[in-house]
Amino acid sequence: MNNMFSKSAIWVVVALLLFMLFKQFDSHSMAGGVKGIQYSDLLDEIKAKRIKDVVIEGNTITATKIDETKVRTTSTYLDRGLIGDLRENGVRFDVKPPEEPGILQQVFVSWFPMLLLIGVWIFFMRQMQGGGKGGAFSFGKSKARMLDETNNTVTFADVAGCDEAKEEVTEIVDFLRDPTKFQKLGGRIPRGVLMVGPPGTGKTLLARAIAGEAKVPFFSISGSDFVEMFVGVGASRVRDMFENAKKHSPCIIFIDEIDAVGRHRGAGMGGGNDEREQTLNQLLVEMDGFEASSGVIVIAATNRADVLDKALLRPGRFDRQVSVGLPDIRGREQILNVHMRKVPISTDVKADILARGTPGFSGADLANLVNEAALFAARRNKRLVDMIDFEDAKDKIFMGPERKSMVIREEERRNTAYHESGHAVVAKLLPKADPVHKVTIMPRGWALGLTWQLPEHDNISGYKDKMLEEISILFGGRIAEEIFVGQMSTGASNDFARATKLARAMVTKYGMSDAMGVMVYEDSQNDGWLGGANKTISEATQQKVDAEIRTILDTQYALARKLLEENREKVEVMTKALLEWETIDADQVNDIMAGQEPRPPKAGTTIRKQPGSDGPGSNPTPNATAPA
Ligand SMILES: Nc1ncnc2c1ncn2[C@@H]1O[C@H](COP(=O)(O)OP(=O)(O)OP(=O)(O)O)[C@@H](O)[C@H]1O
Numbered sequence: 001m002n003n004m005f006s007k008s009a010i011w012v013v014v015a016l017l018l019f020m021l022f023k024q025f026d027s028h029s030m031a032g033g034v035k036g037i038q039y040s041d042l043l044d045e046i047k048a049k050r051i052k053d054v055v056i057e058g059n060t061i062t063a064t065k066i067d068e069t070k071v072r073t074t075s076t077y078l079d080r081g082l083i084g085d086l087r088e089n090g091v092r093f094d095v096k097p098p099e100e101p102g103i104l105q106q107v108f109v110s111w112f113p114m115l116l117l118i119g120v121w122i123f124f125m126r127q128m129q130g131g132g133k134g135g136a137f138s139f140g141k142s143k144a145r146m147l148d149e150t151n152n153t154v155t156f157a158d159v160a161g162c163d164e165a166k167e168e169v170t171e172i173v174d175f176l177r178d179p180t181k182f183q184k185l186g187g188r189i190p191r192g193v194l195m196v197g198p199p200g201t202g203k204t205l206l207a208r209a210i211a212g213e214a215k216v217p218f219f220s221i222s223g224s225d226f227v228e229m230f231v232g233v234g235a236s237r238v239r240d241m242f243e244n245a246k247k248h249s250p251c252i253i254f255i256d257e258i259d260a261v262g263r264h265r266g267a268g269m270g271g272g273n274d275e276r277e278q279t280l281n282q283l284l285v286e287m288d289g290f291e292a293s294s295g296v297i298v299i300a301a302t303n304r305a306d307v308l309d310k311a312l313l314r315p316g317r318f319d320r321q322v323s324v325g326l327p328d329i330r331g332r333e334q335i336l337n338v339h340m341r342k343v344p345i346s347t348d349v350k351a352d353i354l355a356r357g358t359p360g361f362s363g364a365d366l367a368n369l370v371n372e373a374a375l376f377a378a379r380r381n382k383r384l385v386d387m388i389d390f391e392d393a394k395d396k397i398f399m400g401p402e403r404k405s406m407v408i409r410e411e412e413r414r415n416t417a418y419h420e421s422g423h424a425v426v427a428k429l430l431p432k433a434d435p436v437h438k439v440t441i442m443p444r445g446w447a448l449g450l451t452w453q454l455p456e457h458d459n460i461s462g463y464k465d466k467m468l469e470e471i472s473i474l475f476g477g478r479i480a481e482e483i484f485v486g487q488m489s490t491g492a493s494n495d496f497a498r499a500t501k502l503a504r505a506m507v508t509k510y511g512m513s514d515a516m517g518v519m520v521y522e523d524s525q526n527d528g529w530l531g532g533a534n535k536t537i538s539e540a541t542q543q544k545v546d547a548e549i550r551t552i553l554d555t556q557y558a559l560a561r562k563l564l565e566e567n568r569e570k571v572e573v574m575t576k577a578l579l580e581w582e583t584i585d586a587d588q589v590n591d592i593m594a595g596q597e598p599r600p601p602k603a604g605t606t607i608r609k610q611p612g613s614d615g616p617g618s619n620p621t622p623n624a625t626a627p628a
C-alpha cells in the first residue's frame with residue numbers, strides 16, 4: 001500500500017511539473033515578474049496615477065507602473081468605466097485581441113495538460129476505489145470502509161421502533177465487548193447474522209449501533225462492491241476484507257445488499273456468472289475459516305432472504321436471522337422523536353399524530369419527513385418547524401408536490417370534484433370505513449384529486465366487511481361521474497384496478513369468499529420466505545375464482561350506486577364546496593353530511609387542519625384520480 005502510494009505521489013508531482021511547464025508556454029507574457037492583483041486594486045492604482053500604460057487583451061489587463069513594474073488582473077466582468085478612468089488619469093492604453101497561439105502550440109497547450117490530468121485522474125480512480133479512511137489503493141483490496149469508536153457514534157438510542165430486533169442483537173454486543181468473558185460463561189456466539197427487512201427500516205443503522213454500543217470497529221461494504229468486471233477481483237476483495245477485519249478484532253463486518261453476491265448459484269442471467277460465484281465461494285470459505293472466538297462478527301443485510309444461496313444460511317455462516325420490519329404506530333412515533341431531536345421543533349408538533357398519519361412509512365421515510373418539514377420551515381423563514389410544515393411535507397411525500405400551475409379545464413375540474421365527492425360520500429355513509437380526513441381537487445403529483453381517509457389504527461389485518469366497503473368507496477368516484485356528469489373519464493381506471501385487486505385478494509389470498517371457502521389459491525408473490533413455488537390451479541377453479549371476484553365487484557358497485565342515488569344532494573353540495581375551496585376538511589365534510597351548509601375554511605388556510613380536533617393524518621393509499 002505504501003509502495004502504491006509513493007508511486008501515485010510521483011505521478012502527481014510529474015503531472016504538476018508538466019502542467020506548470022505548459023502553463024509557462026501559454027502565458028508567454030507572464031514572464032518578467034508580473035504580479036497578479038485584484039481588479040479593484042488596479043483601479044486604485046490608476047486613480048493614484050501610479051500606472052503608466054495598460055494593455056487589455058481579452059479578459060486580461062496588464063499594467064505597467066511608473067516604476068516599470070508590471071501587474072496583471074483578469075476580469076470577466078466588462079467594466080465600461082475603465083476606459084474613462086484610464087483617459088482621465090492619463091494612462092496610455094492599448095486594446096489587443098486575445099493573442100492566438102500557433103496551432104501546434106495551441107493543441108499542446110490547451111489539450112495536453114488536460115489529457116494528462118485526465119489520465120492521472122483515471123489512474124487514481126482505479127487505484128483508490130472506495131477511498132476514504134481505510135480505503136485501499138489497489139484493485140484486489142476490499143473497498144470496505146472502516147468506522148471506529150471515534151467516528152461511529154450511533155448507539156441503540158438512535159435506532160427506534162424495532163425493540164425486538166434490538167433485543168435479539170444485545171447478545172452480540174455483550175460478546176463483542178468482551179469475547180473471552182462471554183465464552184467462559186458458555187455463550188454461543190453467532191458468526192453471521194442476517195438482517196432481513198424492507199428497504200429503509202434501519203438495518204444498516206442497527207448494525208452500526210451494535211458496533212457503536214460495543215465500541216468496536218465497523219467495516220462496511222456493499223455486496224455490489226464485490227462485483228467487478230474482472231474475474232477474481234471480488235474474491236480477493238473478500239479475502240482482503242476478512243484479513244483486515246481479523247487484525248482489528250473484535251469487530252463487525254457489515255455487508256449490505258448481500259443478495260448482490262449471495263444469490264443462489266446458477267441463478268445468474270444467461271448461465272453462470274463466474275465472477276459472482278467465485279466471490280460467493282470465497283465468502284463461504286472465509287466464514288468457515290475463522291474461529292468464532294476470533295471476535296469477528298459478520299452482519300449482512302438483505303430485503304430478499306429468499307433469493308440467497310442456501311449455503312450462506314447453513315450453521316456456522318449466517319445462521320441467525322433478525323427481521324427488521326416496518327415500524328408500527330408506536331415505533332413510528334419513537335423514530336420521529338429520534339429525528340425531531342435534530343431540528344428545532346415547535347411545541348404544536350405532535351409525534352403521535354404524525355405517526356398515526358403515516359402508516360407504511362419506513363424509518364428512512366420518517367427521517368425524510370422530518371427533513372422535508374424542516375425544508376418547508378426554512379423556505380418560509382420560520383425559526384421553528386411547526387405542524388403545518390409537517391402536514392405539507394407529508395402531502396408532498398405521499399403525492400408529490402402540488403402542481404399549482406397545472407392548467408385544468410373547468411370541465412375537468414368539475415368532473416374531478418364530482419368524482420372525489422363520490423368517493424367521500426360513499427366513505428362517509430359506510431359504517432366501517434376510515435373517517436374522511438380531507439378531500440381535495442388540488443392536483444398533486446400524478447393525481448388530479450384525492451379523498452383521504454384517516455385510519456384510526458394501523459390497518460394490520462383487513463376485515464372482510466371493511467374490505468368490501470373499500471371496494472364500494474373506490475367505485476364511488478366513477479359512479480358519481482356517471483350520475484352527475486353523464487360521461488365517464490378515464491380517471492377512474494386506477495380505482496378500478498385497485499378494487500379488482502382487492503376483490504381478487506379477498507378470494508384467493510384471504511379466504512374471505514363464501515363460495516370459494518377458506519382455501520388459499522395463490523402464493524403471496526415474491527415475499528414468500530421460502531421462495532414461492534408457483535401453484536397452478538385448474539381451469540375450472542380459475543373460472544370459479546373469476547366468477548366470485550365478479551360477484552363481489554358487482555355487489556359493491558350496486559351498493560355504492562344506491563348510496564349515491566339516495567344522497568344526490570350531498571354530492572352536489574360537496575362538489576360545490578370543492579369547486580369553491582379546492583380542499584375541504586373533516587369538519588366541512590361532516591357539515592355536508594349532516595345536511596348543513598359547510599362552514600368556511602379555517603382562517604389562513606384552505607387546505608389544512610390544525611391538530612387537536614380529530615387529528616390530521618392520511619391514508620397512505622388515497623383514492624386518487626389519475627389524470628386522464
Ligand atoms: N428504526 C429507525 N430508527 C431511526 N432512524 C431510522 C430507523 N430506520 C431507518 N432510519 C433512518 O433511515 C436511514 C436509512 O436507514 P438504513 O440505511 O439503516 O436502512 P436499511 O434498512 O439499511 O435500508 P436499505 O435496505 O435500503 O439499505 C437511517 O440513516 C435513519 O436516519
Ligand SMILES: [Zn+2]
Pocket residue numbers: 419423474477478491492495623624625
Ligand atoms: Zn377515484
